[in-house]
Amino acid sequence: xxxxxxxxxxxxxxxxxxxxxxxxxxxxxxxxxxxxxxxxxxxxxxxxxxxxxxxxxxxxxxxxxxxxxxxxxxxxxxxxxxxxxxxxxxxxxxxxxxxxxxxxxxxxxxxxxxxxxxxxxxxxxxxxxxxxxxxxxxxxxxxxxxxxxxxxxxxxxxxxxxxxxxxxxxxxxxxxxxxxxxxxxxxxxxxxxxxxxxxxxxxxxxxxxxxxxxxxxxxxxxxxxxxxxxxxxxxxxxxxxxxxxxxxxxxxxxxxxxxxxxxxxxxxxxxxxxxxxxxxxxxxxxxxxxxxxxxxxxxxxxxxxxxxxxxxxxxxxxxxxxxxxxxxxxxxxxxxxxxxxxxxxxxxxxxxxxxxxxxxxxxxxxxxxxxxxxxxxxxxxxxxxxxxxxxxxxxxxxxxxxxxxxxxxxxxxxxxxxxxxxxxxxxxxxxxxxxxxxxxxxxxxxxxxxxxxxxxxxxxxxxxxxxxxxx
Amino acid sequence: xxxxxxxxxxxxxxxxxxxxxxxxxxxxxxxxxxxxxxxxxxxxxxxxxxxxxxxxxxxxxxxxxxxxxxxxxxxxxxxxxxxxxxxxxxxxxxxxxxxxxxxxxxxxxxxxxxxxxxxxxxxxxxxxxxxxxxxxxxxxxxxxxxxxxxxxxxxxxxxxxxxxxxxxxxxxxxxxxxxxxxxxxxxxxxxxxxxxxxxxxxxxxxxxxxxxxxx
Numbered sequence: 001x002x003x004x005x006x007x008x009x010x011x012x013x014x015x016x017x018x019x020x021x022x023x024x025x026x027x028x029x030x031x032x033x034x035x036x037x038x039x040x041x042x043x044x045x046x047x048x049x050x051x052x053x054x055x056x057x058x059x060x061x062x063x064x065x066x067x068x069x070x071x072x073x074x075x076x077x078x079x080x081x082x083x084x085x086x087x088x089x090x091x092x093x094x095x096x097x098x099x100x101x102x103x104x105x106x107x108x109x110x111x112x113x114x115x116x117x118x119x120x121x122x123x124x125x126x127x128x129x130x131x132x133x134x135x136x137x138x139x140x141x142x143x144x145x146x147x148x149x150x151x152x153x154x155x156x157x158x159x160x161x162x163x164x165x166x167x168x169x170x171x172x173x174x175x176x177x178x179x180x181x182x183x184x185x186x187x188x189x190x191x192x193x194x195x196x197x198x199x200x201x202x203x204x205x206x207x208x209x210x211x212x213x214x215x216x217x218x219x220x221x222x223x224x225x226x227x228x229x230x231x232x233x234x235x236x237x238x239x240x241x242x243x244x245x246x247x248x249x250x251x252x253x254x255x256x257x258x259x260x261x262x263x264x265x266x267x268x269x270x271x272x273x274x275x276x277x278x279x280x281x282x283x284x285x286x287x288x289x290x291x292x293x294x295x296x297x298x299x300x301x302x303x304x305x306x307x308x309x310x311x312x313x314x315x316x317x318x319x320x321x322x323x324x325x326x327x328x329x330x331x332x333x334x335x336x337x338x339x340x341x342x343x344x345x346x347x348x349x350x351x352x353x354x355x356x357x358x359x360x361x362x363x364x365x366x367x368x369x370x371x372x373x374x375x376x377x378x379x380x381x382x383x384x385x386x387x388x389x390x391x392x393x394x395x396x397x398x399x400x401x402x403x404x405x406x407x408x409x410x411x412x413x414x415x416x417x418x419x420x421x422x423x424x425x426x427x428x429x430x431x432x433x434x435x436x437x438x439x440x441x442x443x444x445x446x447x448x449x450x451x452x453x454x455x456x457x458x459x460x461x462x463x464x465x466x467x468x469x470x471x
Numbered sequence: 472x473x474x475x476x477x478x479x480x481x482x483x484x485x486x487x488x489x490x491x492x493x494x495x496x497x498x499x500x501x502x503x504x505x506x507x508x509x510x511x512x513x514x515x516x517x518x519x520x521x522x523x524x525x526x527x528x529x530x531x532x533x534x535x536x537x538x539x540x541x542x543x544x545x546x547x548x549x550x551x552x553x554x555x556x557x558x559x560x561x562x563x564x565x566x567x568x569x570x571x572x573x574x575x576x577x578x579x580x581x582x583x584x585x586x587x588x589x590x591x592x593x594x595x596x597x598x599x600x601x602x603x604x605x606x607x608x609x610x611x612x613x614x615x616x617x618x619x620x621x622x623x624x625x626x627x628x629x630x631x632x633x634x635x636x637x638x639x640x641x642x643x644x645x646x647x648x649x650x651x652x653x654x655x656x657x658x659x660x661x662x663x664x665x666x667x668x669x670x671x672x673x674x675x676x677x678x679x680x681x682x683x684x685x686x
Contacts, residue, residue, distance in 0.1 A: 021644030039504035056684035082502040149564035151593035254680035443522040
């Protein structure tokens with residue numbers, strides 16, 4: 001019999017029961033909650049007179065709606081009344097049910113997928129869910145983690161379990177060494193370009209090979225975060241010493257004898273050498289250059305030296321239709337050079353790229369330079385209060401502000417523009433976020449997904465440029 | 472949850488691939504703390520020419536005449552014909568809530584994104600996967616005939632066209648059972664409480680750190 005993949009091991013160790021039709025009940029060790037997808041779940045519990053199964057398995061923080069400008073006045077001063085009610089509702093629900101919440105002005109508050117790992121709240125070998133598709137991020141920790149809908153949030157609150165069906169296994173292997181200026185974001189954008197936005201549907205993707213072995217935990221989180229943009233709810237990276245070192249000393253990580261016992265179990269959280277994957281994709285690191293999306297789906301991506309595609313070169317009519325629609329929405333011409341795209345705003349942040357290494361990458365590029373005249377706004381939004389404090393201790397905030405970028409409070413911000421940070425109609429943005437869908441960053445806004453270094457380079461030149469020319 | 476057994480209704484064709492949940496219901500409407508009232512903002516950016524705001528009446532907003540749901544022949548549609556990877560992107564359950572609130576009972580596509588697909592079943596909305604060619608055929612037939620209606624027979628797992636052609640689809644047994652009977656799956660899972668407790672006992676021995684309280 002073939003060995004097990006990492007996904008198989010995680011799934012099997014959480015199996016509570018298998019139903020006759022092949023669906024399974026799996027146990028969920030941790031649930032992370034935010035203000036947008038939880039209110040209806042708490043309301044459902046109340047209406048049915050149900051209590052959470054295990055209150056202390058949950059951790060919450062508001063992130064989507066919170067303002068990123070000065071906010072010491074507290075939740076009452078959130079200008080948009082609907083946003084204010086939503087944040088207050090999370091506070092009230094967590095207070096009522098006794099769930100630990102890092103409230104808006106707690107120094108540990110942040111984007112759920114930045115906050116939870118830095119607290120050590122999601123451990124290797126565990127299962128975790130959140131009403132947010134980018135929960136895939138947490139697979140970088142060697143946990144089985146994925147996004148769920150609000151009814152499932154309620155189901156997990158009430159039962160500590162999820163009804164699910166086992167996924168298939170895909171291995172995305174990237175061997176070799178990444179070139180200078182090529183970052184984890186470029187790797188995952190390239191992968192999505194290769195397999196397509198639905199290429200991972202039905203699969204748990206394990207990212208393997210030299211590139212991920214040599215990648216930091218933060219880089220791995222960036223990669224797993226965007227597994228969902230390839231259609232895969234789950235992205236995983238196997239455990240190694242890098243993972244174990246990451247957890248040592250984190251607030252919710254085991255301590256003392258338990259730490260030793262945990263680490264010895266964690267070392268088995270790798271796919272067996274004889275494990276069989278249902279699909280394998282192999283990519284050479286040397287083929288990856290800094291990436292830029294030109295269209296309205298993350299698969300619409302090219303290297304910075306490339307050009308906007310021409311629908312005349314495409315045969316599939318559905319694809320031709322997609323390219324034409326995207327060109328029209330984005331206001332671009334077929335065959336236009338990527339470096340000729342003029343930009344209006346820059347956004348450095350989101351659950352994909354708002355951790356300290358991302359901010360260091362961006363700061364290195366803007367240091368001693370100035371934001372270009374045509375850029376009306378360049379935002380830097382750290383992923384959590386702890387990231388912000390770390391960046392300030394390193395003086396990164398000063399580097400950004402001296403260059404003319406705005407240094408903000410932590411939150412999801414312009415990734416999806418539920419708070420006041422948004423694009424105007426027709427504006428082009430170099431963004432380190434994860435989705436370039438129509439209207440995502442603001443009505444009529446035009447998003448180009450890039451790495452933090454590439455966004456920083458775009459900020460100081462006013463257009464896309466190969467960041468390798470600046471470093 | 473609403474039961475789904477048999478349904479007949481007008482089919483509206485939304486002819487684009489990779490329709491994401493941001494498109495189905497834009498983010499500004501996610502600020503609601505309710506499950507209802509999203510129908511008027513379904514496909515807001517495609518349907519209206521201006522930018523919609525939460526709590527705004529949609530009466531009098533300029534409609535995009537090109538958009539399929541604004542065309543007179545598709546008024547009252549309850550079955551949505553869609554292309555591949557429908558519902559990709561964000562996990563927001565507001566997407567099926569908006570489709571349901573608008574009046575859709577069923578979406579037919581060659582493929583769906585997984586989280587959206589899951590979320591539909593929790594809300595009495597039936598997502599049906601048919602082969603590309605069959606979906607294409609339905610697109611063509613609906614374009615050719617005003618008032619084109621389809622019937623869905625969940626018990627027999629069939630989509631039935633006006634000419635009587637039957638197209639079979641598959642669905643998980645558990646999901647079918649829940650939809651046919653309008654069952655709440657939390658109640659069903661809680662029937663297995665003993666299994667959950669037994670799992671916790673065993674697992675606590677193996678990996679006690681996973682049961683440390685978050686507080």
